[in-house]
Structures are given as C-alpha cells and as structure tokens.
Amino acid sequence: GESVGLHLPTLSVQEGDNSIINCAYSNSASDYFIWYKQESGKGPQFIIDIRSNMDKRQGQRVTVLLNKTVKHLSLQIAATQPGDSAVYFCAESRGEGGSYIPTFGRGTSLIVHP
Amino acid sequence: EAGVTQFPSHSVIEKGQTVTLRCDPISGHDNLYWYRRVMGKEIKFLLHFVKESKQDESGMPNNRFLAERTGGTYSTLKVQPAELEDSGVYFCASSHQPNTEAFFGQGTRLTVV
Numbered sequence: 001g002e003s004v005g006l007h008l009p010t011l012s013v014q015e016g017d018n019s020i021i022n023c024a025y026s027n028s029a030s031d032y033f034i035w036y037k038q039e040s041g042k043g044p045q046f047i048i049d050i051r052s053n054m055d056k057r058q059g060q061r062v063t064v065l066l067n068k069t070v071k072h073l074s075l076q077i078a079a080t081q082p083g084d085s086a087v088y089f090c091a092e093s094r095g096e097g098g099s100y101i102p103t104f105g106r107g108t109s110l111i112v113h114p
Numbered sequence: 115e116a117g118v119t120q121f122p123s124h125s126v127i128e129k130g131q132t133v134t135l136r137c138d139p140i141s142g143h144d145n146l147y148w149y150r151r152v153m154g155k156e157i158k159f160l161l162h163f164v165k166e167s168k169q170d171e172s173g174m175p176n177n178r179f180l181a182e183r184t185g186g187t188y189s190t191l192k193v194q195p196a197e198l199e200d201s202g203v204y205f206c207a208s209s210h211q212p213n214t215e216a217f218f219g220q221g222t223r224l225t226v227v
Contacts, residue, residue, distance in 0.1 A: 032213050032214075034215065034216075036218070042220055043120075043218035043220045044157070046216075049215060094213075095212070095213040100212035100213040101170060102147070102159075102216055103159060104156050104157040104158075105156055106155060
C-alpha cells in the first residue's frame with residue numbers, strides 16, 4: 001500500500017549546525033504536506049506546511065523542500081538549537097478526490113548536542 | 115484562543131475495564147481527528163469527524179472502540195473492554211477546513227495492565 005516514511009530514525013547534530021530531516025512519500029496524488037515537531041509529553045506541533053504547487057517554503061529558521069519528481073520532502077533547520085531536540089514527523093494528505101486525512105510516517109528523532 | 119485539549123492526560127486501567135477519553139477541539143473547527151501512537155511507532159489515524167458525522171472511521175481497530183461527537187463540539191473515544199494492546203498515546207486534532215493545518219492536543223497516555 002502507499003505510505004509515508006522516513007529515511008533516518010535518529011539524527012544527531014551539534015548546536016549551531018544545520019539539520020536536514022528527510023521524508024519519502026509514495027502517494028503521488030498527495031497535495032499537502034506538513035512537518036510536525038513532537039517534544040516528550042506533548043502533542044505534535046505544527047512547524048511548516050507546503051502544497052504540491054510549490055517546491056520550497058521558508059519559515060523562521062526552517063525550510064521545507066518538496067521534490068515531486070522523486071516524491072521526497074525535507075525539513076531544513078538552520079542553526080540548530082538544543083530546544084530543537086524532538087521527534088519530527090512528516091504528514092501527507094490528499095485533497096480533491098482524496099480523504100483529506102493527514103497520514104504520518106514513523107518519525108525522526110533529532111538530538112542536538114550543546 | 116484555547117488549543118485542542120484532551121482529558122485525562124494519563125489513564126491506567128486494568129484489562130477488561132472501560133475508559134473514555136475526551137477531546138475538546140478548537141472552537142469553530144468542524145474537522146476532528148483521533149490518532150494513536152503505540153510503542154513509539156508512527157502516529158496512526160483512527161477516525162475523522164466533520165461536525166457530528168463520522169466522515170471516515172477506517173482506522174478504528176475493532177468494535178471495542180466507539181467514538182462520538184454529539185452536537186459537533188467535543189468528542190469522546192471509549193474503549194470497552196480494554197485490552198493490553200490498546201496501550202499507547204491517543205491524540206486528538208482539529209482543523210477548520212479539510213486538507214489544512216491540523217492542531218493537536220497534548221494526548222492521553224493510556225496504559226492497560
């Protein structure tokens with residue numbers, strides 16, 4: 001079946017480095033993608049989203065890149081800080097003709113060393 | 115504006131007992147979703163409400179799980195009778211429009227012993 005997945009389960013970086021978290025999706029009909037951050041004991045928190053009519057979107061210290069050709073999504077975090085340590089999930093959904101329901105991958109644990 | 119709130123935050127029950135989880139979505143959000151995360155794995159979809167109607171309940175694991183959203187406001191998820199494999203964190207999320215940002219609650223950690 002079609003699914004959303006992540007390449008790396010754990011990513012360790014040094015404070016100040018840039019982090020890149022990758023996500024592969026297999027449903028070519030998906031048209032909306034979201035990155036969530038989940039800290040211990042909390043629910044997933046929205047970071048940034050992107051629709052399929054874009055290939056890049058920037059937020060504060062974060063950038064999401066979408067490559068529809070290879071069905072790949074990435075989250076770039078600039079100048080990573082210890083407070084960025086968390087599990088990051090990508091989620092995809094399909095609008096018109098689809099279920100509109102966000103489907104999550106397994107998640108990547110980001111560990112930032114001071 | 116209040117976010118999505120869930121109650122209780124933790125629940126420990128014995129196998130065979132009943133537990134009811136509650137979710138209060140953001141006011142005005144018609145779309146309400148239930149998810150759960152078991153054993154640190156991926157966050158799995160359970161069901162989706164649009165107002166008081168169940169739009170999609172394809173993720174509900176079995177008939178021991180019953181979700182309601184009477185009046186289209188808060189929602190409850192009842193597990194009866196609970197089994198050991200039901201342990202996990204249950205998340206609720208809401209959104210104003212479908213296929214837009216969904217806001218999550220802090221989750222309810224359910225432990226069945």
